[in-house]
Amino acid sequence: MTEEQIKQQIEHQFGYLKDAVVIKRARRLWLDVPMDKFEEVFVYLTEAMPLVRLLTITGMDEGTTFGIIYHLAAESGIILNLRIHIPRENPAIQSMTSKFSCADIYEREIKDLLGIQVLGLPEGRRYPLTDNWPDGEYPLRKDWKGLSTEKKGGTLNAQ
Amino acid sequence: MPNKIRKLPDSGDVQVPIGPQHPSLKEPESFLLTLRGEKITAASVRLGYNHRGIEKACEERTYIQDLYLIERVCGICSHAHLTCFVQAVEEIAAIEVPKRAQYIRVVVGELERIHSHLLWLGVAGHEIGFDTLLMYSWRDREIVMDILADLAGNRVHYGVTTYGGVKRDITPEQIKDVLKAVDTLEERTKYYIELAKNEETIIKRLSGVGMLKHDDALRLGAVGPTARAGGVDRDTRRDDPYAAYPEMKFKVVIDDHADVYGRTLVRMGELMEAYSIIRQALTNMPEGVFRVRAPRRIPAGEATGRYEAPRGEDVHYVKSNGSDKPERVKIRAPTLANIQAVTHMLEDRYLADMPIVVAAIDPCFSCTDRLIGIKDLRTDKKQTLDWDNLRLSGIKWYQKRGVDFSRLNEKLKRSFK
Numbered sequence: 001m002t003e004e005q006i007k008q009q010i011e012h013q014f015g016y017l018k019d020a021v022v023i024k025r026a027r028r029l030w031l032d033v034p035m036d037k038f039e040e041v042f043v044y045l046t047e048a049m050p051l052v053r054l055l056t057i058t059g060m061d062e063g064t065t066f067g068i069i070y071h072l073a074a075e076s077g078i079i080l081n082l083r084i085h086i087p088r089e090n091p092a093i094q095s096m097t098s099k100f101s102c103a104d105i106y107e108r109e110i111k112d113l114l115g116i117q118v119l120g121l122p123e124g125r126r127y128p129l130t131d132n133w134p135d136g137e138y139p140l141r142k143d144w145k146g147l148s149t150e151k152k153g154g155t156l157n158a159q
Numbered sequence: 160m161p162n163k164i165r166k167l168p169d170s171g172d173v174q175v176p177i178g179p180q181h182p183s184l185k186e187p188e189s190f191l192l193t194l195r196g197e198k199i200t201a202a203s204v205r206l207g208y209n210h211r212g213i214e215k216a217c218e219e220r221t222y223i224q225d226l227y228l229i230e231r232v233c234g235i236c237s238h239a240h241l242t243c244f245v246q247a248v249e250e251i252a253a254i255e256v257p258k259r260a261q262y263i264r265v266v267v268g269e270l271e272r273i274h275s276h277l278l279w280l281g282v283a284g285h286e287i288g289f290d291t292l293l294m295y296s297w298r299d300r301e302i303v304m305d306i307l308a309d310l311a312g313n314r315v316h317y318g319v320t321t322y323g324g325v326k327r328d329i330t331p332e333q334i335k336d337v338l339k340a341v342d343t344l345e346e347r348t349k350y351y352i353e354l355a356k357n358e359e360t361i362i363k364r365l366s367g368v369g370m371l372k373h374d375d376a377l378r379l380g381a382v383g384p385t386a387r388a389g390g391v392d393r394d395t396r397r398d399d400p401y402a403a404y405p406e407m408k409f410k411v412v413i414d415d416h417a418d419v420y421g422r423t424l425v426r427m428g429e430l431m432e433a434y435s436i437i438r439q440a441l442t443n444m445p446e447g448v449f450r451v452r453a454p455r456r457i458p459a460g461e462a463t464g465r466y467e468a469p470r471g472e473d474v475h476y477v478k479s480n481g482s483d484k485p486e487r488v489k490i491r492a493p494t495l496a497n498i499q500a501v502t503h504m505l506e507d508r509y510l511a512d513m514p515i516v517v518a519a520i521d522p523c524f525s526c527t528d529r530l531i532g533i534k535d536l537r538t539d540k541k542q543t544l545d546w547d548n549l550r551l552s553g554i555k556w557y558q559k560r561g562v563d564f565s566r567l568n569e570k571l572k573r574s575f576k
Contacts, residue, residue, distance in 0.1 A: 024462075025250065027399055028462070028463065030461075052377075053380065054380065055463075055465075055472075055474045055491065056474050056476075056489070056491035056495075056496075058476045058487070058489040060478065060486075060487040060489075069476065071463055071474065071476065075393065075398065076398065077395075077398035077399035077400075079399070079463055079465070081463055081476075100380065101378060101379060101380070101499060102379060102380030102496060102499055104499065105206075105495060105498065105499070106491075106495075124203070125203070125205045126207075127205070127206055127207050128206060128207030128210040129207060129210070130207070139212060139215050140214065140215060
């Protein structure tokens with residue numbers, strides 16, 4: 001399937017995605033979908049289309065929203081970057097581990113570093129921050145300024 | 160993370176934590192294994208002990224500073240990460256990279272693959288107690304390290320790739336040196352392939368260990384030689400070509416053993432392909448400039464790049480905002496994609512296979528306890544043995560099977576008196 005065929009089939013299947021698929025260069029497609037339509041598009045892309053691999057999931061802080069990109073790939077080398085925007089208030093996404101078990105570690109990373117809840121994520125240990133990392137500190141958020149560097153103990157400041 | 164060996168109350172299985180600090184671990188990582196007898200029934204892994212916040216640090220530095228930071232993501236695939244990142248930035252800024260630079264990137268990339276695969280071969284040899292192989296392959300690895308040091312000025316962080324090309328050109332003398340070294344390495348690799356195909360220690364110790372079949376590799380998202388040894392026909396260099404790979408002739412090495420032995424054969428095959436790619440690149444190296452000027456401020460945009468690192472597919476996502484610092488950098492290293500496969504490979508295997516399956520772990524239990532509880536799995540009968548009785552029962556077990564050292568022991572005792 002070529003990039004153009006993938007674009008046409010998506011637009012044919014979902015009327016509201018007219019002109020939403022952007023072909024930036026050979027083998028690279030970009031698609032933004034509304035949050036409430038994400039699951040049906042994701043299932044269609046990975047089951048009815050040749051996009052059988054999940055390369056990784058990128059989460060990012062966009063100011064008023066969070067952006068989540070699912071990098072899907074076909075065996076032919078085509079990558080489709082499927083993006084959703086979720087509100088900053090009580091951010092949450094659905095876990096895709098039932099479809100791709102490899103999503104597990106990528107979702108844990110988003111949960112730890114951006115503070116986005118992942119609904120349906122199986123029980124397991126956190127990744128990548130330490131077990132004693134303070135609550136409510138999310139390093140990849142743009143307004144995060146780092147943990148306090150106040151020194152405890154030592155003799156540097158002793159009079 | 161529990162830090163003690165403990166017995167699970169209902170099943171009587173034993174849970175053993177290995178890591179994050181363990182004498183045999185090359186890097187901090189932590190495994191929690193559930194054992195029934197000698198067999199691993201469940202395994203889970205905790206990563207993150209090496210998390211240095213590089214993605215966040217990249218956002219706070221300029222693109223030029225990020226060149227040096229990204230290269231330090233890994234101490235072995237440094238060229239892979241750097242080139243993957245630079246290619247994504249070049250895509251955003253629409254920088255046309257000169258042909259000669261593309262070729263040099265391929266040469267260094269393949270030399271790095273040789274260095275990484277020879278290193279792996281040595282580590283694998285060490286983990287199965289075949290240290291001669293470690294000595295041999297690491298001796299030969301020095302040849303490629305010297306070549307890299309000659310080309311780049313450094314043995315590990317080459318710093319060859321930069322925005323718009325490469326930092327250093329290759330001289331005709333260097334081309335001659337590399338070709339000569341490649342001939343030597345090819346000769347040696349042929350010997351290792353011969354060894355892997357005929358040496359019984361390797362075949363018996365690696366066959367059937369760490370199975371990852373085709374469908375499991377696909378399901379768990381495995382990449383690189385780990386997946387290719389299970390017959391997964393995937394290679395980013397061919398499927399999503401970059402640099403000068405579209406002009407190179409090479410075959411993707413796959414194997415159907417689906418175990419550690421298969422992974423050894425795949426890596427050895429990839430070494431042979433790497434020699435051929437380097438020869439093609441050096442003999443057909445186009446003339447011309449090796450770098451074009453790149454802007455300090457990258458226009459707003461985003462790109463997803465892929466690169467076939469020695470360990471598998473590397474993925475970088477870069478988003479720029481028009482300033483001289485990136486808005487977001489995301490790195491997915493091959494090991495993160497393979498980590499689920501590792502736990503799958505460990506399950507239902509013997510504990511003794513763990514070192515070679517993980518190729519990083521060598522657990523030591525003889526020092527943990529001197530009083531041993533034994534449960535017969537067939538009869539459920541329990542008994543407790545102290546260290547001497549355990550030894551005695553071991554001696555009896557062997558005597559029954561015709562291995563008897565009692566006369567030798569007597570002789571030794573007498574000679575020590």
